[in-house]
Amino acid sequence: MKNEIIKIKNEILEALNGIKDEQVLAGIEKKYLGRKGSLTKILRQVADLSGDNRKIIGKFANDTKREIGEKLNELKKALDNSQASDSFIDVTLPGKKIETGRLNPVSIVQNELEDLFKSMGFIILDGPELESDYYNFEALNIPATHPARDMQDTFYVDIKNKKGEYDTVMRTHTSPVQVRAMQKYGAPLRCVVPGRVFRSEAIDACHEHTFDQMEGLMIDENISIANLIAVMKELLKGIFGQEVETRVRPGYFPFVEPGIELDIKCTICGGKGCPACKHSGWLELLPAGMVHPSVLKFGGIDSKIYTGFAFGLGLTRLAMMKYGIDDIRLFNSGDLRFLEQF
Ligand code: PHE
DSSP: OHHHHHHHHHHHHHHHTTOOOHHHHHHHHHHHHSTTOHHHHHHHHHTTOOHHHHHHHHHHHHHHHHHHHHHHHHHHHHHHHHHHHHTOOOTTSOOOOOOOOOOOHHHHHHHHHHHHHHHTTOEEOOOOSEEEHHHHTGGGTOOTTOGGGGGSOOOEEEEEOTTSOSEEEEOSSSTHHHHHHHHHHOSSEEEEEEEEEEOOOOOBTTBOSEEEEEEEEEEETTOOHHHHHHHHHHHHHHHHSSOOOEEEEEOOOTTEEEEEEEEEEOTTTTTSOOGGGTTSSEEEEEEEEEEOHHHHHHTTOOTTTOEEEEEEEEHHHHHHHHHTOOOGGGTTSOOHHHHTTO
16 A cells, blocks of 8 residues: 555656646646545545554555645645736836717717806706607697798608607707796796707708707796897807807797897808808807797796797807817717817
């Protein structure tokens, strides 16, 4: 038996010679010293021996086991150390840059405007992008037969609204939220509604099928066009950080009376004329007006007591003016070379 032990010991020592891999080492340990390992088996047989034989062989076997155990531990430590030095970290190397996302320029101006309007006591609302014909047109004083429907090239959708009463459209403006807000909150009311709108446009540098607007609505007793102009001026100052040159023209929208168009001098060409302003030097930025009494009625508000103003700010256009972006198609292009500049 002693010979057998010596044979196994030599076998182990040979296997351990020049070992470099922790897993191989663990394999050897299991093969010889594991529960079913060959050295373990022999050690068990020592118990069956008798008398002096048992003492002598027993001691020899235990010494061998200890010796091999020590050798294994030594090797484990050596391997551990060499691995630690392999994974040495050079703390002086420059780090890997973590890419961060950015806000689309439209979101930037939207956030700024939300802060500005919140400071003037307005609440921020949103509404559905797939809107019923009723809120998008009818409740805004644009019945089915009204020629004003043609003012906005509409994506009609082949689905009825929830009650099955109205056709649905991709909302052509944020104005449908006017009546929704009146019905929900009543008067007095101050709200802005940022959001995406959709039109079946022929696309060019200043027209997109999907763009952003921000609707504004203020209803109270004694609201006049003077309040409207004051809020608009405040808004433009907040966005551009300075007074910009504006002009006010009459404008027609069936849901306001009177209606106005506030234009700003094109900040891209300084008024000389460029593709972004259709070579006119001016940009329509803020259509607005006093809320039409029948729209108040649709919203359940008594027009004898309350008046209000509404405006529909072109958020996308505003971002173009603010940052001097000369092509509206860039916003939804997903082009990182564009987006990374903000
Ligand atoms: N909803 C109109 C549009 O998109 C703009 C508008 C809003 C005009 C509010 C007047 C009042 O063309």
